[in-house]
Amino acid sequence: MTIHKTASILIITVFVFLGCSKSEDSAITDKTPTPTETFGQVKLQITGYSSFGSTPFTLSVLDTNGAMVKSLEDLSAVPEKIELEDGEYTAILESIRPQIITADVNLFKGVSDKFVINGESEISINMTVEKEAFKGWVEVPNVPMDARTGAASFFIDGTIYVGMGYNSARERLNDWWSYSIDNNEWIKLDDFPGEGRTYVTTLSIGSKGYFCMGNTENSENSNLESNELWEFDSQTNVWTKKSDFTGQFRDSPVAIVLDDKAYMGTGINNGITTLSDFYVYDPTVDEWSPVADVIGDPTYGFGAFSLKGNGHLLGGTINSNVRTNQHYVYNQTDNSWEELSPAPGDPRLEGVSFVINDIGYFGLGNIDNNLPASDLWRYDDGQDIWTRVTDFPGPARSTTVFGSNNDLGYYGFGITTIEFNDFYLYYPE
Structure with missing residues (x-):
């Protein structure tokens, strides 16, 4: 059959x-x-x-x-x-x-x-x-400007703003650009009206972006330290100079935003003195005030994010060249600091840090021997637990720009032996 x-x-x-x-x-x-x-x-x-x-x-x-x-x-x-x-x-x-x-x-x-x-x-x-929604790292079109390091950036709603920094000729730049998430498009804006500068500290509050301190140059092309604070209005694309930072100048400070106020401090002065002081800036009255110093050893090159009403400082360098995994949290209600369990992975300087969907992320940056890292970690503040997520897929680099708008993060520019002008978004996994 x-x-x-x-x-x-x-x-x-x-x-x-x-x-x-x-x-x-x-x-x-x-x-x-x-x-x-x-x-x-x-x-x-x-x-x-x-x-x-x-x-x-x-x-x-x-x-x-x-x-x-x-x-x-x-x-x-x-x-x-x-x-x-x-x-x-x-x-x-x-x-x-x-x-x-x-x-x-x-x-x-x-x-x-x-x-x-x-x-x-x-x-x-x-x-x-x-x-399907994107997850993890997504490369967007390269920024249509000079590759650079030491640039400035912030995220306002669905637009990322970037510019300034050094190009490969070590020229300080003052150009300013925007990237639209929705349109996947870069647009050249009016240049920043002040001198070109590098390594400024940046943040955003509502529809305004801010950068503070950084380096310009004098007539002999030497570094000129600045304590200036500038405000960028994303609705009018207009820059306005605000009250200067009242602490002493410093490199590698850190900034966080809590309740629409900017907190800024730590860093290193003249490459010698590491600092622990911290200040708050209230944009409604354009005034700076000191707050409690950060506990622990004086540190420069912290990573930082603001999470559920508290400010977290992570990693950084003490004693001039010792990288750490330290983790401190600032409580603005009682103006106090608390030490938490260490951040994950290798000790690092100037780690990338941002918040997405009320979850903190930290990683990349520079580890021992000044090597750039590619690992990224997610933080569960309820249990004080870190989980490794997808590593950055592009070339590892230093002195990048990064940030988030609580929906997604971004990361780009930087330097190894060459400067970069590539740009990536990070979507929660």
């Missing part, structure tokens, strides 16, 4: 939505179906798939045990048909993720309901394919 296995043709009708979840309102960019194509009795109608551009994808079919029974790789269009033996299956359509994700890449995935092939000559199933 001969047993004949039946093979049926699976027809997939794919509906593509651009939302990140079924609960969100979604828009189909192309609601006009492509012309119906006929292959004998097989009819296939694709709706909206062109929304995802040219991103390649895979189409897989799994049996009830999750075993792969069919896999079509590196596709650019949904195939006209798939032949399957009798059985129960699930189909999965998923974009192929490049090693380094760029902002113009579309990531998407669809999973069908279970379906049964049982001797029919053809069946149709529906699959909703949804655009």
Whole structure:
């Protein structure tokens, strides 16, 4: 007796939505179906798939045990048909993720309901394919200006502002640019009206950005230390000079924002004296006031973030060249500092630090022997626990720019043996 296995043709009708979840309102960019194509009795109608551009994808079919029974790789269009033996299956359509994700890449995935092939000559199933949110590091277009180090930056709403710093000729710059997350586009703004400068300390409060201190140069092209504070209005693109920082000048200070006030301090003066003093700036009255000094050894090159009403200082260097994992938290209510368990990974100087979705992140920076690091860690302040996330995928470097707007972080520029002008976003994982 001969047993004949039946093979049926699976027809997939794919509906593509651009939302990140079924609960969100979604828009189909192309609601006009492509012309119906006929292959004998097989009819296939694709709706909206062109929304995802040219991103390649895979189409897989799994049996009830999750075993792969069919896999079509590196596709650019949904195939006209798939032949399957009798059985129960699930189909999965998923974009192929490049090693380094760029902002113009579309990531998407669809999973069908279970379906049964049982001797029919053809069946149709529906699959909703949804655009996936970015996770981890995403490279955006290079900044269309000189590669540089020691630049300034801050994040206001959905726009990142960057500029100034040194180029490869060691010229101090005063150009100013903006990057729109929504438009994935850099725009040249009016130059900063003061002298070009490097290594300023930056922060943002509401629609205003601020930078303080840093180095300019005198007529002999030597470093000229500055205590100036400048305010940038993102709604008018206008710079306004505010009251100078009232402490002594310093390199490698740190800044945090608590309740719409800027707190700034620590650092090193003239490359010799490491400082512990701390100050608060109230932009509503344009005044500086001293607050409690940071506890522990005087430190420069802290990383810092503001989390749930408290300010965290991390890492930094003591005794001129000893990198640390120290971790202090500032309570503004009683103007006091507390030491917490050490930050993770190698001791480091000028670590990258920001907050996304009320979770702190810290890492990268410089470790021993002045080597740049690539590791990044997530902080659970409720349990005082750190978890390592995806390492930075680009070349490790020093003296970068970084920040966040509580939705995502950014990181770019910097130097190794060369200056960089590449730029990355970090999305929570």
